[in-house]
Amino acid sequence: MATISLQNYTLVITGAPYSSQAPQTALSFAKAAIAAGHTVDRVFLYGEGVHLASSLSAPPSDEHHWADQWSRFLSDNAISGVACIASALRRGLVNDSEQKRYELPANNIREPFIIAGLGEWVEGSMTSSRVLYFHGGD
Amino acid sequence: MGTLMVIDQPPYGTWAGREALDMAFSLAAFDQPVALLFTGAGVNWLRKSQETTGIGQKSVEKNLSAALIFGVEALYADATACARYGLVPDNMVTGVAMAENSAEVIRQHSHIAFAG
DSSP: OOOOOOOEEEEEEOSOBTTBSHHHHHHHHHHHHHHTTOEEEEEEEOGGGGGGGBTTOOOOTTSOOHHHHHHHHHHHTTOEEEEEHHHHHHTTOOOHHHHHHTTOSOOOBOTTOEEEOTHHHHHHHHHSSEEEEEOOOO | OOEEEEEOSOSSSOSHHHHHHHHHHHHHHTTOOEEEEEOGGGGGGGBSSOOOGGGTOOOSHHHHHTTTTTTOOOEEEEHHHHHHTTOOGGGBOSSEEEESOHHHHHHTOSEEEEOO
């Protein structure tokens, strides 16, 4: 039997839930990778992908709740989920400290996602053995 | 070696290209080798004297002109796409290397990334 070399992945999601398949595909990939013994170091949300980190998405109960499924998966597997701060602020995704900084009326980052800079993606590019991108298409 | 950020989206109408440029600047800020390849409708980024007041957006030209200063190693333009969109050296920003064979440019890099 061929030996499989184990990889550690950074996953980058740039497609939003409910307007693209990217978060679902990325979640299926992440589950399959971990089941096969690989490691997911970090999930980085960029561009439209930051909508996955919203604590305010509330799809109908007979539909998949992608933000909830992703956040559970990250917590269960102790994987870091990071939304790019510039992408997030443009699109109305803010945490407590950004709410205070910009004097906004609310914050809406779903745990365990955090907001951080592109440096997190750069670090992933430097340290993970593979970086995979899940785009929204077009 | 290094990362090649591919911009295949036009400069206005989507933020994907702008966010790809941010990714490239971010790699450069961390001293990671990075170059940009403009292809498809993305070559329109390279058009000189972009006038954007009518669409209420900032011109991307200033951001782009900072790329080489901030440490982006090269700006490549796919020659076929340039021909298709009527781009010639006279109506393009300076500092762009024309790539007759984009596949070869891609082969020269270890990481290839799109913003979206």
